[in-house]
Structures are given as structure tokens and as C-alpha cells.
Amino acid sequence: MKLQTLLSYLHDFTIYVGDNPTITSIEMDSRQVKQGSLFICVRGFTVDGHDFAKQAVENGAVAVIAERQVDVNVPVVIVRDSRRAMAVLADAFYGQPTHRLHLIGVTGTNGKTTTTHIIEHIFRKAKKKTGLIGTVHMKIGDKTYNVQNTTPESLILQKTFKQMVDENVDVAIMEVSSHALHMGRVHGCDYDVAVFTNLTQDHLDYHRTMDEYRQAKGLLFAQLGNRFDHRRPKFAVLNQDDPASEQYKHMTAATLITYGIEKESDIMAKRIDMTPSGMAFDLVTPYETVRVKTKLVGRFNVYNLLAAVAACLVSDVSLSTIVESIEEISGVPGRLETVDEGQDFAVIVDYAHTPDSLENVLKTIRQFAQHRVYVIVGCGGDRDRTKRPLMAQIATQYADVAIFTSDNPRSERPEDILKDMEAGVKGAEYVTIVDRKEAIRYAVEQAKEGDIILIAGKGHETYQIIGDEVIEFDDRLVARQAIKERKARC
Numbered sequence: 235m236k237l238q239t240l241l242s243y244l245h246d247f248t249i250y251v252g253d254n255p256t257i258t259s260i261e262m263d264s265r266q267v268k269q270g271s272l273f274i275c276v277r278g279f280t281v282d283g284h285d286f287a288k289q290a291v292e293n294g295a296v297a298v299i300a301e302r303q304v305d306v307n308v309p310v311v312i313v314r315d316s317r318r319a320m321a322v323l324a325d326a327f328y329g330q331p332t333h334r335l336h337l338i339g340v341t342g343t344n345g346k347t348t349t350t351h352i353i354e355h356i357f358r359k360a361k362k363k364t365g366l367i368g369t370v371h372m373k374i375g376d377k378t379y380n381v382q383n384t385t386p387e388s389l390i391l392q393k394t395f396k397q398m399v400d401e402n403v404d405v406a407i408m409e410v411s412s413h414a415l416h417m418g419r420v421h422g423c424d425y426d427v428a429v430f431t432n433l434t435q436d437h438l439d440y441h442r443t444m445d446e447y448r449q450a451k452g453l454l455f456a457q458l459g460n461r462f463d464h465r466r467p468k469f470a471v472l473n474q475d476d477p478a479s480e481q482y483k484h485m486t487a488a489t490l491i492t493y494g495i496e497k498e499s500d501i502m503a504k505r506i507d508m509t510p511s512g513m514a515f516d517l518v519t520p521y522e523t524v525r526v527k528t529k530l531v532g533r534f535n536v537y538n539l540l541a542a543v544a545a546c547l548v549s550d551v552s553l554s555t556i557v558e559s560i561e562e563i564s565g566v567p568g569r570l571e572t573v574d575e576g577q578d579f580a581v582i583v584d585y586a587h588t589p590d591s592l593e594n595v596l597k598t599i600r601q602f603a604q605h606r607v608y609v610i611v612g613c614g615g616d617r618d619r620t621k622r623p624l625m626a627q628i629a630t631q632y633a634d635v636a637i638f639t640s641d642n643p644r645s646e647r648p649e650d651i652l653k654d655m656e657a658g659v660k661g662a663e664y665v666t667i668v669d670r671k672e673a674i675r676y677a678v679e680q681a682k683e684g685d686i687i688l689i690a691g692k693g694h695e696t697y698q699i700i701g702d703e704v705i706e707f708d709d710r711l712v713a714r715q716a717i718k719e720r721k722a723r724c
């Protein structure tokens with residue numbers, strides 16, 4: 235595509251004088267630049283992309299988008315906001331792929347990954363080809379790809395959507411993080427259905443206040459479009475039991491569909507029965523009420539299922555297909571995933587890394603626990619500090635034995651993070667073991683028949699970030715190994 239053609243999509247830039255090169259790719263990382271690339275200088279959180287313009291040109295960039303003049307001998311196009319321009323250019327360069335996909339976005343503090351995976355399962359059952367973008371991986375059909383972010387930058391996103399279109403994907407389902415909404419990573423994504431799970435505390439390092447955080451999530455609903463097109467109706471799926479939904483209702487012109495357990499909603503769950511191995515409930519829909527069974531457990535998973543049901547119903551999937559799919563779904567990696575080496579106590583790995591999710595998951599476990607509950611929990615470094623004391627307090631409140639340890643300390647001292655956690659404990663007992671492997675081993679050694687060990691916070695993650703280092707670490711493998719070692723000794 236010619237640079238001038240690409241720029242015709244951008245309406246806010248300083249006209250440059252110079253060549254009109256052919257653009258073969260768009261890059262925001264000078265290290266990825268090839269001959270013919272357009273390089274976009276982005277001011278990051280650690281470094282400033284403008285400082286890499288020269289390197290990009292040396293690597294073959296034929297034009298540069300920047301917020302200020304940079305000293306290079308190729309055309310430089312000055313824009314007010316590089317990230318904004320990047321979203322517009324990526325959408326144009328890849329042929330506006332979201333116009334050709336049924337696109338479902340899921341936002342909320344907890345439950346995005348679980349809900350998107352359920353929706354994917356339902357559409358597959360409906361024989362649609364699916365694409366999935368989120369925390370665990372990106373997936374096109376059966377092929378999976380690694381990810382760095384839950385919701386990637388617009389460049390990666392649009393490229394992925396293009397690949398989905400080329401591979402005849404019918405439905406793309408994605409998690410939309412508040413960071414992505416706030417940074418405009420999803421500008422230009424033409425959503426058909428936007429889903430809200432819930433809003434509780436997280437990410438106050440980035441959003442500063444709960445009001446700002448709530449506002450950021452609301453952008454998904456505000457950006458659903460403000461026109462009525464009967465060939466492509468837009469739907470906002472809202473959790474009626476969460477107070478933030480009231481605000482989101484006013485932010486969108488899309489058709490509203492509500493779900494809930496407590497307040498009267500379009501889609502509801504009633505008469506919920508829960509056992510350690512699954513649940514059953516009456517699924518109430520505007521069409522009919524059916525009793526459904528699922529292998530998922532926990533009241534929070536009823537919400538995730540209802541959100542998924544609503545998103546699929548408005549996407550014209552039949553209720554019978556939805557119900558069949560729900561009965562099959564066996565769980566999402568790292569979410570209430572059990573580690574079973576034939577031991578006589580239970581080990582559960584879960585991604586709870588917020589106060590609300592930790593409370594939910596511990597309450598669920600408590601419902602079924604016959605004996606002692608152990609929790610191993612830490613808090614991520616370079617992330618919301620104010621959630622640390624809350625998570626520690628919740629751990630001691632709901633578990634019999636709370637073991638505080640490291641999550642991903644990143645650039646922080648693990649001991650400092652643990653101090654922040656310990657400050658939240660009011661008089662209860664706890665054990666602190668900085669090394670996560672040792673903490674898991676400790677619990678496995680202590681556990682007696684019938685006890686339950688919850689290893690919280692890292693779920694599917696296969697690494698631990700300590701300083702600048704990313705080391706291999708998988709709670710499931712570490713627990714498995716510890717159980718084997720204990721068995722070998724007995």
C-alpha cells in the first residue's frame with residue numbers, strides 16, 4: 235500500500251513533502267522493522283520510541299510516524315497522538331478486518347478469560363469457526379499462539395483479525411482489558427456484542443481511582459457505535475447484579491440484554507444446586523426455561539455462564555446448542571484446575587489475583603471443604619499495591635492456613651510486597667515463605683487426608699518474573715512434583 239493511500243485514512247497530521255513509498259509492513263518496534271516498513275514512534279512507559287527512529291530507518295523503514303520531528307532521511311509524518319494514529323493505520327493497512335467478523339468483546343475485572351472460553355466452546359458447538367484473543371493465548375481455529383498482553387496493541391490485534399478473516403473465521407471473541415480501552419489499543423474494532431462481567435478493585439496503580447477504572451471499562455460500551463443498522467445490530471450484555479451496569483446502560487446506544495441471579499434480568503439462573511463436581515440451575519431466558527448441568531463450580535461461574543449464554547443468544551445461536559455445550563465444558567486452564575497425583579488431599583490451582591476473585595474462590599472451596607483449607611498466595615510486583623493487604627486479610631479470613639509467598643515480584647523486592655500484604659492481617663496467624671516453590675512444598679508436606687490446598691494467583695502462567703528475569707515456573711508442575719516427592723518418601 236502506498237504511504238499516501240494509507241494516510242488518507244488519517245485526518246489529523248502535518249503534511250510532509252517527499253516520496254510516496256510503498257509500505258510493506260507497519261511496526262512500532264525498531265527491532266522488527268524490515269525493508270519497506272512504516273515505523274511508528276510510540277512514547278512508552280519505559281522508553282520513548284522516538285529515540286529509535288534512526289535505528290528503524292537503518293533497518294529499512296521508508297517512512298516514520300511521530301509526535302515530533304525526528305532526524306531521519308525518510309518522510310516523517312507528524313501526528314498529535316501516535317497510538318491513536320497507529321490504530322487507524324493498522325485498521326486501514328489490514329483492510330478493516332473487524333468489519334468482516336462477528337466480534338464479541340468481554341470486559342470486567344474478573345471472569346473475562348473464563349467467559350470468552352465458554353463463548354468459544356458454544357460457537358464451536360454451533361459449528362462456527364472461531365478466533366480467540368486473551369490472557370491464556372490467541373487461537374485461530376485449533377491453532378494457538380503465545381501472547382504478551384491480554385489485549386494486544388492495535389497493530390498486533392488488526393494483524394490477527396486479518397489472519398482470522400483470511401482463515402475464514404466467523405466469530406472472534408476477545409478479552410478487552412481496561413488498559414487496552416484506556417490506551418486505545420481497540421480503537422477501530424467494530425464490536426457486535428460487548429459483554430460486562432463485573433467491576434471490583436484492581437489496577438489502581440494504572441487507573442488511580444475506582445471511578446477512573448469504571449469509566450475505562452465503560453469505553454467498550456460507549457464505543458459500540460451510535461447508529462442503528464438492522465443488518466448488523468449491536469448488543470450490550472450487562473450484569474444486572476453489578477451496580478456499574480447502571481452507568482454503562484447510559485453510555486451505549488446498543489440494545490441492552492441483562493443477566494443476573496439476584497435482580498430481575500433477561501437471562502437468569504434460578505434454583506442453583508452446587509456439588510464439588512458440578513452445578514445445575516434453571517436457565518431462564520426470554521424464550522424458555524431449561525434446567526442445565528455443568529461441570530464448572532462456583533457461583534461466580536454461574537455469572538460467567540449467563541454472560542456467555544446472553545452473548546450467544548443475541549448472536550443467533552440456538553438455546554439447545556448452548557445448553558449442550560455448557561454440559562460439555564470442563565473448565566479453563568489455570569481456573570480451579572485440580573492437580574491429581576492420586577494423593578488423599580486436593581490441590582487446586584487458580585488465577586485469583588484480586589481481592590474479589592480470591593474471596594469468591596475461597597468461599598466456593600469453603601462450601602465443600604470437610605477438613606482444613608490451605609491457601610498459598612502472593613501479589614504481583616509493579617501492580618496495584620492497595621490490593622495487597624486486602625488479599626492477605628481475605629486469605630486469613632477464609633483459609634485455616636494462609637501461606638504468603640511471591641507471585642511475580644517484577645522490579646520490586648519480594649520482601650517489600652510481603653510486608654504490604656502482612657499489614658492487612660488483623661490478628662490472624664499466617665506463614666510467610668518468600669520462595670514460591672518452598673511455599674508449595676510446605677503446604678504439600680503439611681496437608682492431611684481430606685484437606686484442600688488452593689494455590690492462587692498464577693493459574694495458567696508458566697513463568698515467574700523476578701527482576702528482569704523470566705524463569706520457568708508452573709504452579710501445577712511444582713505441586714505435582716512436590717506430591718510425587720512426598721509420596722516417594724512415604
Ligand SMILES: CC(=O)N[C@H]1[C@@H](OP(=O)(O)OP(=O)(O)OC[C@H]2O[C@@H](n3ccc(=O)[nH]c3=O)[C@H](O)[C@@H]2O)O[C@H](CO)[C@@H](O)[C@@H]1O[C@H](C)C(=O)N[C@@H](C)C(=O)N[C@H](CCC(=O)O)C(=O)O
Binds near residue numbers: 263384
Ligand atoms: C504498561 C504497559 O501496558 N506496557 C506495555 C507497553 O510497554 P512499554 O510502554 O513499556 O514499552 P516501551 O518498552 O517503553 O517501548 C516504547 C516503544 O519503543 C519501542 N522500542 C523499544 C525498544 C527498542 O529497542 N526499539 C523500539 O522501537 C517499543 O516497541 C514501543 O513501541 O507496550 C508493550 C508493547 O505493546 C506492551 O507489551 C506492554 O505491556 C506490558 C507487558 C504489561 O505488563 N502491560 C500490562 C499492564 C497490561 O497491559 N495488562 C493488561 C491486562 C490487565 C488484566 O488482564 O486485567 C493487558 O491487556 O495485557
Ligand SMILES: Nc1ncnc2c1ncn2[C@@H]1O[C@H](COP(=O)(O)OP(=O)(O)OP(=O)(O)O)[C@@H](O)[C@H]1O
Binds near residue numbers: 534
Ligand atoms: N465472574 C467472576 N467473578 C468473580 N471472580 C471470578 C469470576 N470468574 C472467575 N473468577 C475468579 O477470578 C480469577 C480470574 O478469572 P479469569 O481469568 O476468568 O478473569 P479475567 O478477567 O480474565 O482476569 P485477567 O484480567 O487477569 O485476565 C479466576 O481464577 C477465579 O478465581
Ligand SMILES: N[C@H](CCC[C@H](N)C(=O)O)C(=O)O
Binds near residue numbers: 641692695
Ligand atoms: N493481567 C494481570 C495479571 C496478574 C497476574 C498475577 N500473577 C500478577 O503477576 O500480578 C496483570 O498483568 O496485572
Ligand SMILES: [Mg+2]
Binds near residue numbers: 346347368369370
Ligand atoms: Mg483474562
